[in-house]
Amino acid sequence: MTVLHSTFSLERTYPVPPERVFAAWADPAAKKRWFVSAGSHELDFRAGGRESIEGRTPAGGELSFVATYHDIVPEQRIVFSGTLTGDGALATVSTTTVELFAEGDGTRLVLTEQDTFLDGAEKPEWREQGTSDWLAKLGKELQSE
Structure with missing residues (x-):
């Protein structure tokens, strides 16, 4: 039984307010x-509100992400905690802060995540890469609007 702690920050600039x-x-x-x-x-999406995703692992097992929003300041800050469970076993507990800063006509987003990884079910580098991937998808979503 192992516990690994990790913190990372990612920064992206989007050409929208x-x-x-x-x-x-x-x-x-x-x-x-x-x-x-x-x-x-x-x-x-509100303070005290929840978000959930139910899906499958690459091997076909059950995968669940559940988050609770703790602090939302419109157009400035989002703070939530989440759990990732695979095949019924808790894999990760995290706290994430998203900060939005107006810069010219665009937005600088700073995401900081603090993670607790349990029993090797997920690795810090996997989480950071996955988060980077969905921030790239967010950029594509903002371009397509």
């Missing part, structure tokens, strides 16, 4: 397009 970036997080249909690769998705 903060209200558009924030809306892509807040709107359930938009969020599903860039955040969910497959499976069911529910989003209650």
Whole structure:
């Protein structure tokens, strides 16, 4: 039984104002397009609200992500905690902060995530790469609007 702690920050600049970036997080249909690769998705985007994704692991097992939103400041900040469970076993517990900064006509997004990885079910580099991938999908979503 092992526990590994990790923290990473990712920064992206999008050529749209903060209200558009924030809306892509807040709107359930938009969020599903860039955040969910497959499976069911529910989003209650408010402080105290929850988000859940039910899907499958690459091997076909059950995969579940459940988040609770703790702090939302429109167009400025989103703070949530989440759990990732695979095949019924808790794999990761995380706290994520998303900060949005207006820069000219665009937005600088800074995402900081603090993770607890349990029993080797997930690795820090996998989580950081996956998060980077969905921030790239967010950029494509913002370009297509």
